Each structure stands twice: as C-alpha cells, then as structure tokens.
Amino acid sequence: MKNVDEIPDKGSLFVFLGCQAKSRYPGIEYSTLKALKNLGYTPYTSYEEACCGSFANFSGFADFKILIALAGWNIWVAEKYSKNIVTVCDTCYGAFLRVLKNIKENQSMLEVEKALGSLNIKPDWNVNIFHVAEVFYRAKDKILEQQKISLEGVKVAVHYGCHYMKSSPEKVLGNSEDPGFLEELVSKLGGEVVEYGEKHLCCGVKLNISSLKNPKLSTNVTKAKLKSMKEAGANLIVVTCPACLYTFDEFARNEKLKKFSLPVLHISELVGLVLGFDVLKELALQSHFTPITLPQIEDYLKNWRMIRFKGKVLT
C-alpha cells in the first residue's frame, strides 16, 4: 500500500504522456502541465518518450524484454529531468511497475542492457513512479485554495481503471479494494460521489485486442458499467486513464448506443476545470465525443457541434 507521504508535494516531475493522450486528447497534456505548475511543481515532458509497449506486449507481439527496453529508454529520458516519473495513463503506469518489479530476476536484463548500452543509454532504474491522480490528491489543499469552479450539483462516478488498481495492487494509494482518494478529492471540491455496483468492473477497453476482435463483448461490458453509473444517479464519470476515457467517450458516436453514454473527464481535465482553465483553449473539451453537459460550463458548450466541427469559438 502506498502512503500519501511517499508522493512528492513539490519539486520537479517528469510527466510521461503515453500514446493515447497524444493521439486523442491534447487537453490532458495541456491541463496536466499547467495544473502541476500552478500547484507548485516543476513539471517536464519530452517528446523523446517512446511508447510504454503495453499494447504490443498484451497483444502478443512484443515480449517482456521489449517492455524492459522501452521502459529503460523512457526512464533514461525522464531522469534527465527528474527521478519522479508521473504518468497520466493507467496502462503506462502499470508497464513501468511491471518492469521495475521484475528486472532483478529477469534473464533478459543482460541482453537489454547490452542493447541500450551499445547506444550509450544507461538508465538508473532507481526511479519513483506515480500516477497523476495520486499527485493531485497530494496537492488537494492547494487545489482547494485555487479552486474557481465548484462541482456543486455534479454527481460523479469515479473509475480508477484496471491497470492502476489491479496490475500492481501493492502500489495503490490507500486500500487496493477501494482506494477512496479520488472520491475524497471530488467531495472536497463540492461534488457528490455516487457509489455504483459495477465499480470494480473493467471499462470494456475499446482499444485492446480482445475488443477489436470481439467488439460486442466490449460494448456489453461498457454498457453494464454505464447503466450501473446512471442507476446510481451519476451525471459525470471521472477516469484516470485515457484509454478508459476513450472507451466511455466513444459511446456517443454510435447512434444506437448514444442513449447510454455519460459525459466523462480525465482527472487532469477535471482538476483543470475546477482551477478555472479555459474549456476550449486549454482543456480542449471539444476533442471529446460526448459533450460535457455540466451547468458550470454551459455557456461554452451551448453550440457543441459548431465548436467540434467548425472550430468556431464563442466570445
């Protein structure tokens, strides 16, 4: 179990963005960096970062040594800036932890270090991996101080994501059965947390190989998740992972499934929202498929279609 004191409350951080956020939701990148700066950290990113390799490994193409090598590269890039690596994606978070947990006993280590070493890449594997949700929780008092928008009236269903909760349960902040820290943060920000039956269910992962091959299975799982959240009264989902974000968000694209969809925000977007970041110019919520229909930002999203398709900005 991770202790909250292990999470840095200031200083430099390397923010590992991962492929999902860079592909579909640029607001996550923008908002994470600006929010962390406002909260007193010195965040760095680098486009030198490579894919964490999880998707290739999970699909059966890349074996574990590729994962180690990519982690080695990413750690080598990150440590030029900070020993504290913060991910915005559960799967990237899981990848780093899986690698760091196993490198001591892994037989491929020699081979990997030889390959990295041949290019003068010598990562010091002694780094700390955090998820940005944990860092935001650590900085909750500062968020409250700088809060401009209340979450009053917002009924939030929190979804932590499988690769945060389950792939390395010993590293979860709080109780691995029920971490509770995001719920606490949301409540402090004025929102109401709704407990729903399918809290521990996977989102359905629209993007993994199982879902690509069996789309109906994925849809049924996501539908069950959304139904449970709606029945509990939720009007917003908060996730910690861009893949979960895409899975929930994408439901609105399908005419038949639209009625099940709920607005969904990544934790970085939620924090940016309460800190008063511009919904279009900073949070880039126009990149979402499901309109974020919160009364707090109603003015901006009145002409959702105009913004999405014609890029027009309301003055």
Add this chain to the structure above:
Amino acid sequence: MASKGKLLQNKESAELFNLVKVCLQCGLCASVCPPTRFLLKDFNARLLSLKMLRKENLSSSKGSLELAWKCFLCFDCSKLCPHNIPLPEVVIKLRMSLLAEGFADKIYMLMEESMKNLLNTGLILPFGRINIRRFIGLPPSAEIPKESLGKIKDILRQLGFEELLSRLSSTYKGGVNEKR
C-alpha cells in the same frame, strides 16, 4: 494463408504449466473475470488455467484457439487468486505462441498497422488532433526527434522486434516482406 507451425512445443507447454501448477481450480478468477461474466459459454478463466494444467493441445478445437484472445488483461484474476497465479502472463505467452505459429490470421491483420507504427515511429498510435494542439498552443507535432527515433529503432532491432514483424508478415501474408 498462414503456414501453421506446431503450437506449444514442449518447452512452452512446460513453461505455461509451471505458471499455473498451483491452481486449485477454485474458480475465484472466473467469478470476477469480465469476459467470463459476459460470454458465459465462450470463455472461462478457470477453464483456461485448467487447459494449461492439462497441457492440452489447443489446436485441437477452434474454441480453444479463440480463448486466448478474449481476455481483457484487466488483472482481475491475478489480483484475486489465492495463489497469485499470473494468469495474465499466461495469456500473453499463449498469444505470442499462437501468433508465431500461424494460428492468428485475423489478429495479425487487425494489429499489423499498429505494430509497424511502433517500429517505425516509436509510438503505437500516431499523435493526432493536430488542429486542436495548435489551437491550444501545444507544438503541433509530437514526433520523436529523428536522432532519438533512430536509437529506439536500433534497440528494437537488436532485441529482435523488427525480425519478428518480418517473420509474422511472411507467415500471414506469404513471403512478401514489406520493408519501409
């Protein structure tokens, strides 16, 4: 057409068996596993473990071959397993064997582009939303700088990833090795 090799040679069978050998078939994994819950007849986490325990010849039935691809890799099973059996690792190893031995045509076709992306650009998904990136003031391109990309590709090459993709391409597309 895929040229099918021999699925799960002795060494691989033994490896998978070793990972699950303490399995008591208690079924806790199946009780939480999403595909097991939502597919009922067509997938069962406990059954997957049983097949590894029995060192079953998976190529004997089409249903068995499909098993490996239904897993969400959500880690529900391994978190709950009283013996910490890493069933997700079993699934990954199984997938690697199925792919390598020519038993996964559709999978290869679905994933080919993403894997080539990883090899050629260092990213599994191309960065996107360029107009929005520009609008919010982020650099429009999130490309990995050329020099670093060269190093990443070299590392992947040294560790056999490029060779694997080549081999898979000829297994599933029959002899034509696309080199970009």
